[in-house]
Amino acid sequence: MNVVVLVGGVGGAKLAYGLAQVLPPEKLTVIVNTGDDFWRYGLRICPDLDTIMYTLSGLVDPVNGWGIAGDTLNALQQLRAYGEDDWFRLGDRDLATHILRTRLLHAGVPFTEVTERLTKSLGISQRILPMTDAPVATMIETMEYGEIEFQEYFVRHRWQPTVKALRLEGIDKAVLTPAVDQALKVADAILIGPSNPWLSIEPILAVSGMRDAIMKRDVPRVAVSPIVGGQAIKGPAAKMMAELGYPVSAASVAAYYGDMLNGFVYDQMDAGLLVPQPHVLNCETVMNTTNDKVLLARTVLDWIKGWS
Numbered sequence: 001m002n003v004v005v006l007v008g009g010v011g012g013a014k015l016a017y018g019l020a021q022v023l024p025p026e027k028l029t030v031i032v033n034t035g036d037d038f039w040r041y042g043l044r045i046c047p048d049l050d051t052i053m054y055t056l057s058g059l060v061d062p063v064n065g066w067g068i069a070g071d072t073l074n075a076l077q078q079l080r081a082y083g084e085d086d087w088f089r090l091g092d093r094d095l096a097t098h099i100l101r102t103r104l105l106h107a108g109v110p111f112t113e114v115t116e117r118l119t120k121s122l123g124i125s126q127r128i129l130p131m132t133d134a135p136v137a138t139m140i141e142t143m144e145y146g147e148i149e150f151q152e153y154f155v156r157h158r159w160q161p162t163v164k165a166l167r168l169e170g171i172d173k174a175v176l177t178p179a180v181d182q183a184l185k186v187a188d189a190i191l192i193g194p195s196n197p198w199l200s201i202e203p204i205l206a207v208s209g210m211r212d213a214i215m216k217r218d219v220p221r222v223a224v225s226p227i228v229g230g231q232a233i234k235g236p237a238a239k240m241m242a243e244l245g246y247p248v249s250a251a252s253v254a255a256y257y258g259d260m261l262n263g264f265v266y267d268q269m270d271a272g273l274l275v276p277q278p279h280v281l282n283c284e285t286v287m288n289t290t291n292d293k294v295l296l297a298r299t300v301l302d303w304i305k306g307w308s
C-alpha cells in the first residue's frame, strides 16, 4: 500500500515514524510543511523538514522532538559574543544541515532535490518532500506585535501573542512539484498527521493544485486529530483555535477538513463526536512511546484496509 502523509513538525513526525516502522520504505512518502522556514545568519532553516529528517534517521533529540540529540551550542554562543540575537537555538551539528542546504540552494539546486540529497546522506529510504519548491512564509498577524514571521511568533514569543489572522507569503508562486504530484497520483491512502491544521497543514493545502490533487483521488483520505479532550497535545493549536473563533474540539478540526477527507481519526477520550467524514475511527491517539507511534500507525492502516 502506497501511503502519503502530510505533516508539520513534532506531532506529524511521530505518526511518520510509526508509519516508517510498519511500511516498506519505498511505500511511504512524507509531504512536509515549509511555511515555517526562514533565514537566520544567512542560512535557510527548515524546522519541519529537519524534524522529519532527524526523526526518521534516528538523530532527533527525544526530549525536544526537534534538533539533534546531544548537540552542542558552541557556534550560537560565539554568535552571541558577536552581539547577535540567540533566541533560536541552533545546535552545532544542526548547523551543518543548514550550511549545506543553503549552499545547494544558492547553487540553484531545486529544494526537492536538496532535500533528497540530505535525506539520502542520512540513510533515510522513505521519500521526504517539501510541499513546494518555492519559498513560502507563514506570517502571523498578532494583536501585540503586528505581523511577524512564524518562528518569531512560535519560538521568540513562545506562541503567547494573540493571533488575529494568518497570511502565507509567497503562496501565489507556489505550485505542486512533479514529485508531490506523482506521489499523490499513486497513493493508496492519503493521511494527514496530528499537526496543527491552521499553522502546519493549511500551508501545504494552499499550494496551487494540492487540494484538487488530493480530492480527486478515490482512496482513503484521513486526518488524525491533534486536539484531544479539548486540548492540543503540544503547541498553540488550542489557544489559536479559540483566538480565531473556533470551538476547541476535534469536531472543529474535522469540520475544517470537511469533504476534502473521507475519514477522521480522533481520540477515545472524545468518544461520540459528530464529524462530517463518513469513516470514523475512535482510538488511542496520544503517542508518547515508540510503541504508541507504531500502534497508531498500524491501527489506522488496518482500519483503512477494512473499508472496501
Ligand code: FO1
Pocket: 008, 009, 010, 036, 046, 047, 048, 050, 051, 066, 067, 087, 088, 089, 090, 091, 094, 151, 154, 155
Ligand atoms: N523550538 C523552540 O521552541 N526553540 C528553539 O530554540 C528551537 C530551535 C530549533 C532549531 C532547529 C529546528 O529544526 C527546530 C527548532 N525549534 C525550536 C522547533 C521548531 O521551530 C518548531 O517546533 C516548529 O517550527 C513548529 O512546527
